[in-house]
Amino acid sequence: MSGEKTTQAVSDSDDLATFNLYDAPGHLLRRCQQLAVDLYTLEVGINGLTPRQFALLLAIYQNSGISQVDLVRLTGIDRSTVAEMVARLIKRGLLVRQRTETDRRTNALAITPEGEAQLRAAKPGVERTQDRILHPIPPAQREAFIAALRSLVEGLEQKP
Numbered sequence: 001m002s003g004e005k006t007t008q009a010v011s012d013s014d015d016l017a018t019f020n021l022y023d024a025p026g027h028l029l030r031r032c033q034q035l036a037v038d039l040y041t042l043e044v045g046i047n048g049l050t051p052r053q054f055a056l057l058l059a060i061y062q063n064s065g066i067s068q069v070d071l072v073r074l075t076g077i078d079r080s081t082v083a084e085m086v087a088r089l090i091k092r093g094l095l096v097r098q099r100t101e102t103d104r105r106t107n108a109l110a111i112t113p114e115g116e117a118q119l120r121a122a123k124p125g126v127e128r129t130q131d132r133i134l135h136p137i138p139p140a141q142r143e144a145f146i147a148a149l150r151s152l153v154e155g156l157e158q159k160p
Contacts, residue, residue, distance in 0.1 A: 032133075039132050044125035049118055052077055054126060056085055057111055057119045060095065065108040076157075094118060 021027040040051050049057065052075075059074050060066055068086060072079050086109065089095040094115030097107045111119070134142050 036129070036133055040126070040129045043128045043132070044122050048125065049122045052081075052085065053089065054119065054122050056082070056089070057094065057115055060109050061111045061116060061119060064110045067106045067108060069106075071109065076153075089115065 037051060044054075055075050056071065056077065059071055063070070063074070066074070068079070068082055071077075071086075072082050075082070077085070086095060086097065090097055092114075094112055096110050096112055098110075099107060134145070137145050
């Protein structure tokens with residue numbers, strides 16, 4: 001068989017040949033995420049907050065004193081990534097971290113004035129991004145689409 005190429009006949013019963021990625025929810029969600037990040041970068045700017053930084057800072061702004069454990073639950077960003085992001089945002093002067101009085105093992109996070117300024121600067125671009133993401137969906141279906149996405153997230157977050 002040296003040097004010979006073998007070809008596999010493709011038939012309608014071949015489950016790999018007939019699998020359509022554009023019917024696969026996981027693939028479509030990944031593509032939507034890629035496109036959403038591209039739109040976000042266009043609207044917020046390459047030097048602005050990343051989508052995860054925006055989510056983290058917003059969650060902390062809305063929940064001043066939140067612990068990193070609660071931040072993981074609230075944002076869905078994994079624990080090690082949150083720890084790295086928090087450290088970088090503290091180094092950039094966008095967050096502060098203090099030990100809580102009730103549990104000295106727990107850190108309470110708060111946004112700094114500079115962090116709030118960057119959050120406010122990014123918000124118009126974030127809103128434009130959300131509008132652009134929803135644009136292909138007819139206006140009458142947008143609320144149901146968001147509700148379906150929320151149901152999907154809530155259902156998938158449930159532990160089996």
